[in-house]
Every structure is written in C-alpha cells, then in structure tokens.
Amino acid sequence: MTAPKPPLPRIQVPLHHVAHARAGDKGNRLNVCVMPYHPEAFDALAEQLTPERVLQAFAHRGATSVNRHDLPLLPAFNFVIDNVLEGGVNGSLNLDGHGKSNSFILLGLSVEVPPAWVKSA
Numbered sequence: 001m002t003a004p005k006p007p008l009p010r011i012q013v014p015l016h017h018v019a020h021a022r023a024g025d026k027g028n029r030l031n032v033c034v035m036p037y038h039p040e041a042f043d044a045l046a047e048q049l050t051p052e053r054v055l056q057a058f059a060h061r062g063a064t065s066v067n068r069h070d071l072p073l074l075p076a077f078n079f080v081i082d083n084v085l086e087g088g089v090n091g092s093l094n095l096d097g098h099g100k101s102n103s104f105i106l107l108g109l110s111v112e113v114p115p116a117w118v119k120s121a
Contacts, residue, residue, distance in 0.1 A: 008114040016107035017118045019045065023103040030058075030081040032106050035074065038117045042075035048111050049077060057105055058084050079106065 019036040036045055051066040058066070061084045069078040084102070 008116075010112040011115050011118070012110050012112050013118055014107065015045075015049075015109045015111050016104070018111060018113050019107070021103040021107050025085055028083050028085045030079075030084045030102055032079045032081065032103055033076055034079065034106065035076040036117070037119050039075050041113060041117045042072055044113055044117075045077070045111060046070060049079075049106075049109070051079075053109070054079055054081065054106060057109055058102075061085075061102075061105075 015034070018038075018041055019034050021032055021034045023033075024031045034045070034049065036042055049068070051068045054068070055063055055066040058081055063081050063084040065082045067080045069080070071078060
C-alpha cells in the first residue's frame with residue numbers, strides 16, 4: 001500500500017483568481033455560472049461555494065434562495081438565485097441589474113486553494 005499524499009498547502013484568494021463567471025437573468029431570477037480555470041479546483045470549490053454561502057453574499061440584494069447545480073464534467077457550477085433583481089431587469093431602476101456587477105459579488109468571495117490553481121495576473 002502507498003501512503004496517502006499530504007494535503008497541499010492553501011492560500012486565501014478572491015474566487016476570481018481561481019475561476020471566471022457568466023451571468024444571465026429571467027425575470028427576478030439571476031443565473032451565475034462559475035467555471036474554475038483548473039479542473040482540479042472543482043472539488044475544493046464545491047466544498048466552499050455552498051448555496052448557503054452564496055445566499056449570504058446576495059442577502060443585501062434581497063435574495064431568498066439559491067440552488068446550485070454541479071456540472072463536474074465541464075467543470076462548472078450553475079447558481080440560480082431567486083428574488084435578487086429587484087423585480088427583474090425590465091421592472092427595476094437598478095443599473096446593470098443582471099450583468100457583470102452581480103457576477104462579481106460571487107467572484108469576490110474568498111476561497112482557500114493551492115497556489116498552483118491561482119491564475120497569475
């Protein structure tokens with residue numbers, strides 16, 4: 001038998017150093033897909049990007065629920081966030097109510113990952 005590998009050292013970085021995202025909307029529902037730059041990061045991000053944590057990140061926008069759909073073969077996560085767009089893009093006075101600004105709420109969360117997974121600037 002071989003000995004188990006020791007865990008890799010980790011550093012704390014904003015999610016956008018490890019992944020990118022795309023956002024879309026349908027009514028008052030926001031859809032954010034997060035894709036890690038390195039496929040190996042999928043499991044570590046799955047542990048840290050829980051629906052509860054994402055809901056907390058969007059609480060100030062009135063979000064009421066988050067569903068996370070795991071897509072490990074891509075690898076990616078699709079987050080569906082309810083009641084976060086102030087009634088929807090056509091009914092809100094909020095600027096850019098569904099675009100990059102909402103993606104960056106999620107991409108600004110801190111995650112702990114091995115340094116090799118961090119995209120260099």
